[in-house]
Amino acid sequence: MENNVTTADNGKTASIISYFTIIGWLIAYFAMHKDNRTELGSYQLRQTLLLNIAAIVLGWGLGFVLGILITTTGIFSLVSISYLVQLGIFIIWLIGLIGAINGQKKPMPIIGEKAQTMFASI
Numbered sequence: 001m002e003n004n005v006t007t008a009d010n011g012k013t014a015s016i017i018s019y020f021t022i023i024g025w026l027i028a029y030f031a032m033h034k035d036n037r038t039e040l041g042s043y044q045l046r047q048t049l050l051l052n053i054a055a056i057v058l059g060w061g062l063g064f065v066l067g068i069l070i071t072t073t074g075i076f077s078l079v080s081i082s083y084l085v086q087l088g089i090f091i092i093w094l095i096g097l098i099g100a101i102n103g104q105k106k107p108m109p110i111i112g113e114k115a116q117t118m119f120a121s122i
Contacts, residue, residue: 011040022052028048058085062082
């Protein structure tokens, strides 16, 4: 019986740690989840992987496009678009983190369901 408690605990711990940057995700996956897979851990790791990828791609892509637009137009208020996107990512991250802390398999808005199909092997 004690092993089941430990397994559930490890799944929750890995879930929470995976929310703290891509380094946290790597630690959660390789140190906690890979040899002791749990349903909760897999669910949250899939979501955080897609969230990290989306945040990186949006950050770089938006930075590149806005950089060109600001350079060519001189309209520096375009930076506010980047702030709005970052705020949106933060809100999605926070919703997911609260679900992980509560031990729930609750999908993140926009990306949650897609992550479950894209990374089904995790």
